Amino acid sequence: MKVLLIGPQGSGKSTQGRFLAQYLQVPYISTGEIFRKLSQEKVGFGQIVKTILEEGHLVDDKTTYKIVKDRLSQPDCKSGFVMDGYPRNMEQLRLFDPKFDRVIYLDVPEKEVMRRLMGRGRSDDAPKSIKTRLDLYYRQTRPLLDYYRKQGILVEVEGMGDIQTVQNEIKKFV
């Protein structure tokens, strides 16, 4: 089964994604994680990605879709995967569509994600970067929800509860 977790930064996507991947016995794929790893390379593209991450901007769509397409073509993704972070906008979807079976929307109010992100302490969690990322999410990523809703594969999960409650809720839909 191919599942996409979608929701604002700080909605619990990575915690829930890891759990769900283990539950479904498929890999958990996070584009944020891929880019954070790349940004540790001291030369070339790594340094470009580092700046993009720190500013809270998106890596360009063409580079991103190639990296994702390549990762999803690996043998471990044959029977499915849990995706966190792609597509981030309609253009990425147009460039490469992973053809998800299910899209799980983790719904957490903006006020709460702000509160969570402020307390997280990741290197790209400076207040200005958080604001840029949330703006991008609401403007570019959220429109994908309508697209998946029309496809009939979107499910909405209330993301405000404790981790276990949210997990149980997600399990009902896969």
Ligand code: AMP
């Ligand atoms: P995340 O962990 O999903 O919040 O992603 C962290 C950062 O990685 C984002 O702020 C972007 O800079 C970059 N990133 C992750 N996924 C994508 C994507 N699909 N397209 C472009 N940039 C991405």
